[in-house]
Amino acid sequence: MTDAPYSVAFDRASVHFSGSDAPALERLSLHVEPGELLAIVGASGSGKSTLLRCVNRLVELSDGCVAIDGRDVRTFELGPLRQSIGYAIQGVGLFAHLTVAENLALVPETLGWTRERTNARIDELLAAVRLDPPTYRSRRPRELSGGQSQRVGIARALVAHPRLLLLDEPFGAVDPILRPHLQSELLAVLREARTTTLFVTHDVDEALLLGNRIAVMRDGRLQAIGSPRALLEAPPDAFTAELLCGDELLHRYRRARLDEREGRR
Amino acid sequence: MISAILAHIALCAIAVGVAATIAIPSALVLAERPRAERGVSALLGALYTVPSLALLAVLVRFVGLGDTSVEIALVAYALYAIFRSTVVGVRAIPVEQREVAAALGLPPWSRRLRVELPSAMPAILSGLRIATLGSIALATLGGYVGGSGLGSILFTGFALQNRAMLLEGALGVVALALASEGAFRLLEMRRGRSPSVGVVGAFPKR
Numbered sequence: 001m002t003d004a005p006y007s008v009a010f011d012r013a014s015v016h017f018s019g020s021d022a023p024a025l026e027r028l029s030l031h032v033e034p035g036e037l038l039a040i041v042g043a044s045g046s047g048k049s050t051l052l053r054c055v056n057r058l059v060e061l062s063d064g065c066v067a068i069d070g071r072d073v074r075t076f077e078l079g080p081l082r083q084s085i086g087y088a089i090q091g092v093g094l095f096a097h098l099t100v101a102e103n104l105a106l107v108p109e110t111l112g113w114t115r116e117r118t119n120a121r122i123d124e125l126l127a128a129v130r131l132d133p134p135t136y137r138s139r140r141p142r143e144l145s146g147g148q149s150q151r152v153g154i155a156r157a158l159v160a161h162p163r164l165l166l167l168d169e170p171f172g173a174v175d176p177i178l179r180p181h182l183q184s185e186l187l188a189v190l191r192e193a194r195t196t197t198l199f200v201t202h203d204v205d206e207a208l209l210l211g212n213r214i215a216v217m218r219d220g221r222l223q224a225i226g227s228p229r230a231l232l233e234a235p236p237d238a239f240t241a242e243l244l245c246g247d248e249l250l251h252r253y254r255r256a257r258l259d260e261r262e263g264r265r
Numbered sequence: 266m267i268s269a270i271l272a273h274i275a276l277c278a279i280a281v282g283v284a285a286t287i288a289i290p291s292a293l294v295l296a297e298r299p300r301a302e303r304g305v306s307a308l309l310g311a312l313y314t315v316p317s318l319a320l321l322a323v324l325v326r327f328v329g330l331g332d333t334s335v336e337i338a339l340v341a342y343a344l345y346a347i348f349r350s351t352v353v354g355v356r357a358i359p360v361e362q363r364e365v366a367a368a369l370g371l372p373p374w375s376r377r378l379r380v381e382l383p384s385a386m387p388a389i390l391s392g393l394r395i396a397t398l399g400s401i402a403l404a405t406l407g408g409y410v411g412g413s414g415l416g417s418i419l420f421t422g423f424a425l426q427n428r429a430m431l432l433e434g435a436l437g438v439v440a441l442a443l444a445s446e447g448a449f450r451l452l453e454m455r456r457g458r459s460p461s462v463g464v465v466g467a468f469p470k471r
């Protein structure tokens with residue numbers, strides 16, 4: 001891994017979709033350190049996904065700027081920019097007409113990797129997400145369970161050593177029993193990958209478990225940002241308190257889990 | 266008879282092949298450009314509505330009697346079905362899938378060939394099926410302008426009032442049409458059995 005993780009900076013970034021009065025993103029400023037895992041939480045329609053998609057330019061800003069390593073994303077060539085950023089969405093989006101290995105090989109092929117290098121990387125990643133390479137390489141997405149497809153989706157996002165990872169509710173479609181397992185697996189894989197990660201989720205517990213910091217979104221604005229500890233101990237406003245802490249019991253439970261998480265490290 | 270059938274098959278295969286080579290790549294590109302696509306569709310549609318005998322008559326004036334005129338006419342008619350079906354097939358690809366392909370940073374041609382073409386294949390196949398069937402029927406008119414194929418038997422039979430020849434030609438055309446339908450049926454069934462295309466687990470965002 002020769003390439004250092006990206007830093008990401010939003011500077012008064014705004015997005016207005018045509019046909020909608022309220023902006024999807026309104027003058028949002030935010031800095032993500034290299035190697036950081038920022039979890040983004042908020043209600044549906046709060047602009048979480050839009051925030052993510054501004055970075056790889058699936059959505060173009062109406063105003064303001066998003067910069068990677070201090071450089072405006074609009075000055076990058078689109079293909080290479082996206083190839084250096086891993087992206088996985090809810091439900092993964094594996095191509096059903098390609099096998100697992102072919103899905104993973106799409107970006108390496110584009111980058112002109114040799115077949116040996118691509119294959120070695122595919123095996124390495126499948127093993128990392130605990131899918132036995134000889135068994136799963138030639139499977140079609142249809143033959144995978146929900147959890148397995150999620151793993152392949154994350155492996156595909158990581159395949160070309162991305163310097164930034166954008167994950168949009170990657171566990172959104174996984175059954176709750178499987179989630180904790182996938183979450184801890186993701187943490188392990190990310191630690192290995194040493195990349196910057198923006199992680200959108202509507203699951204507060206997931207954000208508390210995974211994030212170095214948590215950004216709370218509301219109506220296209222950044223409502224609060226801080227470490228899980230800081231936000232849980234002293235939520236800066238009523239909305240954040242309501243969202244993160246919930247009632248007394250839930251609050252206590254979440255703090256206990258956070259203690260446990262930080263104790264483990 | 267056998268040589269006429271083979272000539273007929275060759276006429277149609279070349280026509281559909283040439284038309285597909287032109288129509289599929291241009292449809293893949295133009296599917297992203299609605300304005301240009303509408304223009305080309307209108308043009309091909311207009312060409313499609315020109316009566317075949319009239320088109321052949323014009324072609325014979327410029328190209329002369331024989332298979333070349335027939336071939337040009339066949340290609341002109343096949344273009345429309347193949348072009349439209351490819352455009353429709355590409356447009357039917359779910360937004361999520363196009364977005365994922367874009368987000369991976371695949372270059373345009375790789376995205377079209379690796380993702381869009383296979384996903385649009387069921388629609389493209391149905392376009393090819395219609396174009397092939399149309400060509401088999403239309404190629405008989407070639408007999409009128411001195412082309413080869415089953416049309417030559419039909420028109421000779423007609424001129425000579427030879428019922429046996431007429432029947433022979435007509436049955437040949439019917440047999441070819443049925444064979445082509447059967448072949449496409451098989452092809453589509455085989456695709457139906459193999460895992461279909463699309464994105465697995467692409468849920469609409471809440």
